[in-house]
Amino acid sequence: MEITKIKAILSGKNGVELLQAIAEQYPGQVIFSTSFGIEDQIITDWIGNKKLDIKIFTLDTGRLFKETYSLWSRTLERYGIAIDTYYPNTEEIQNFVSQKGPNAFYESVENRKTCCYIRKIEPLQRAIKGAKIWITGIRAEQSLNRHDMEYIEYDEVNDIIKIHPLFDWTFEMINSYVKSERIPYNVLHDKGFPSIGCAPCTRAIQDGEDFRAGRWWWEDQSKKECGLHVTTK
Template sequence: MNVKEIKEIIGKKKGVELLQTIASLFPNEVVFSTSFGIEDQVITEWVGKNNINIEIFTLDTGRLFKETYSLWNRTLERYHLHIKTYTADTTLLEDFISRKGPNSFYESVENRKECCRIRKIEPLQRAIKGKKIWITGIRSDQSINRHDMDFIEYDEANQIIKIHPLFDWTFEEVKKYCKEQYIPYNVLHDKGFPSIGCQPCTRAVQEGEDFRAGRWWWEDQSKKECGLHGVKS
């Protein structure tokens, strides 16, 4: 089943109904990746509260904020879900740090991308292997690159169809929904962090700055992606 056929079946379905339809179309072949960002918490709420047959996984880079780990525990306690965890390949990570040091990602874009590849991309590829649908919390206004994506798209790099249920939501809409539904979210979102990644690579965003200005702020680039969602097909 291709992207066009899925769009026709889904029609105008959104939220819980959308996820239920996808899960029924592709039993045991759908995964949802959570980084415990506020968007991901909404999708986790939908999956957990409605017992939707979608596998949830996360990538533990080993350098997340303590607030993220705290929310991770709160999420498990609230929804009683199994969240499969993928970490960096020990051999690859040990070699990288031995050669370049623990903070070499500050020194060059190449080093930063290698760090992301080891801590995120390689584990991701293991997480989605053999699956047909990848659910994400991507929203179109998160960056210029993401604005050019589509609600449903084929990810050529990872050979998988991606679906973004919150694609047309704004950050304020997501935050309002979480507060109305009492969905737990990362406290850093209330401290100027709209996008939360690894602690050494993330800072608060100042008024007037771009949504992802707080990610890899030392790099002078318009497209700030780690590689997980950087390819549009």
């Protein structure tokens, strides 16, 4: 089985060594999705500094924070690498906003999930098409749902193998590494935003709140996900 083979290849490796090994084993078939969160910036740093054969892409939903766009520009300047950008289907987003309004996602879970699908999931499907390995910045402690994942897993929905190099890292480890290596990061992280998504759907969290409490905070749900990392049909 492919995952068994990959686990054997990556045994004993972590961090940039893990990325080097997987890029060498699957040349031209490895992609990395960045939303410019602090975890993603570490992985971008590894790829950029080592010039690894891993394509980086991002999803521009059209509703990102201005701080995210500023970091995006700083990242391009720092590493001199391309970041492929995928946007929502123009007709689909136009129809949704025309029929429902610009803030319809606040009105119902169904509307919010439709918005996430148009702005994130459908563009993602285009971005990963044809790739073998998908690298992410997912960490186990980010939510109960993610805690149940493994650092290497098969994504049945998208028919792709996912690898999470920072899966066992704590938020304290992430912060310490970024500062010691002087990696550019989103200033919103210093303002109580551990997770940063679309501006209308993300707020800072208070002391003692769950890591994901700032995402879709108006919804009464224990597992808040947009659908990007649902791995079973």
